[in-house]
Amino acid sequence: MVMFHAKTQRSKAAKLPEVILAILSVFRNMKFRAWATRVLLIFLVLAALIVTLFIGGARQPQNQTNSRNSLDKSWNQYLPSQLQSVLTIKKKEKIFTPSPANNHQINLVYTTTKEFSKYQPDFKQFRVDPSNYGDRYTVDIHGLPLNNQAIIVLHETSNSVSSAINFFQTPHDDESVQASYHAIITLQGTVVYLVPPEKRAFGAGNSVFKGVNGVETVQTNPSLPPSVNNFAYHVSLETPPDAWGKNNIDQHSGYTQAQYDSLAWLIAQSQVPDDRITTHRAVDVAGKKVDPLSFDSSKFFKKLHSFRQFKTFNNANNNVSE
Numbered sequence: 001m002v003m004f005h006a007k008t009q010r011s012k013a014a015k016l017p018e019v020i021l022a023i024l025s026v027f028r029n030m031k032f033r034a035w036a037t038r039v040l041l042i043f044l045v046l047a048a049l050i051v052t053l054f055i056g057g058a059r060q061p062q063n064q065t066n067s068r069n070s071l072d073k074s075w076n077q078y079l080p081s082q083l084q085s086v087l088t089i090k091k092k093e094k095i096f097t098p099s100p101a102n103n104h105q106i107n108l109v110y111t112t113t114k115e116f117s118k119y120q121p122d123f124k125q126f127r128v129d130p131s132n133y134g135d136r137y138t139v140d141i142h143g144l145p146l147n148n149q150a151i152i153v154l155h156e157t158s159n160s161v162s163s164a165i166n167f168f169q170t171p172h173d174d175e176s177v178q179a180s181y182h183a184i185i186t187l188q189g190t191v192v193y194l195v196p197p198e199k200r201a202f203g204a205g206n207s208v209f210k211g212v213n214g215v216e217t218v219q220t221n222p223s224l225p226p227s228v229n230n231f232a233y234h235v236s237l238e239t240p241p242d243a244w245g246k247n248n249i250d251q252h253s254g255y256t257q258a259q260y261d262s263l264a265w266l267i268a269q270s271q272v273p274d275d276r277i278t279t280h281r282a283v284d285v286a287g288k289k290v291d292p293l294s295f296d297s298s299k300f301f302k303k304l305h306s307f308r309q310f311k312t313f314n315n316a317n318n319n320v321s322e
């Protein structure tokens with residue numbers, strides 16, 4: 001067998017110069033023009049091959065970007081975390097509208113107004129220690145899937161902004177002490193970004209939200225009571241100095257106009273409906289939390305409505321109209 005195989009190899013090798021001679025003689029017999037055409041054809045085929053390989057290579061990272069975007073969809077109902085937020089018309093999340101197969105469905109979306117674009121608050125951003133916040137869960141401790149629509153919970157700092165930030169930046173091992181907000185609005189109206197919106201800030205332990213869908217609360221830690229944190233965006237207003245450090249008061253001098261303006265500006269960028277904007281006092285189960293004290297909700301909503309308006313979004317033709 002081995003011998004026979006070797007013989008075949010040798011005879012193939014012997015034939016090779018004959019093949020080359022035959023090809024050369026074909027070329028020799030060909031007119032130069034026909035030869036040039038063949039060379040051109042071979043060149044074009046090679047070029048096409050290279051272009052195909054290049055496009056294939058370029059597609060690879062593009063797909064990765066797309067898959068990253070689809071992950072982002074799980075938290076895009078929360079507020080933007082960028083210092084300068086990009087204003088876009090967002091489609092309402094599918095989970096908000098249990099939709100029958102209807103191609104001409106009209107969705108409602110909030111869009112920001114001209115008055116909104118005229119208002120430009122100052123920004124700051126501080127890093128919160130990772131012990132004071134966590135991930136947003138997709139299942140609870142029993143493994144049940146979670147799809148709560150976002151709520152916004154309003155607070156007050158009960159002390160200066162700097163003492164609040166100092167607390168959030170300090171590592172806390174004790175789970176019952178860990179705390180954080182997503183944002184604080186200072187007395188001057190500066191928007192202070194803290195925990196990124198896609199993360200779960202620890203703003204309200206042992207809490208429930210009572211909305212049109214009934215009672216909503218989520219348990220993500222077996223050693224802590226259920227809370228709204230998994231689907232909440234926590235915003236806190238800096239308490240006026242006359243109430244700093246005072247625990248047993250039921251009112252104070254209230255918040256500045258700049259605070260109402262910046263709070264409305266921040267929330268106007270979300271798709272969270274008015275009836276899902278609540279307070280720590282309203283969600284607290286133990287009834288001990290009373291913040292934000294002296295909050296003028298009609299003043300706030302009036303400002304919010306001047307910064308964002310409902311628009312209808314028609315799925316059938318992608319038209320946005322008033």
Ligand SMILES: [Zn+2]
Pocket residue numbers: 154155156203280289291
């Ligand atoms: Zn609070």
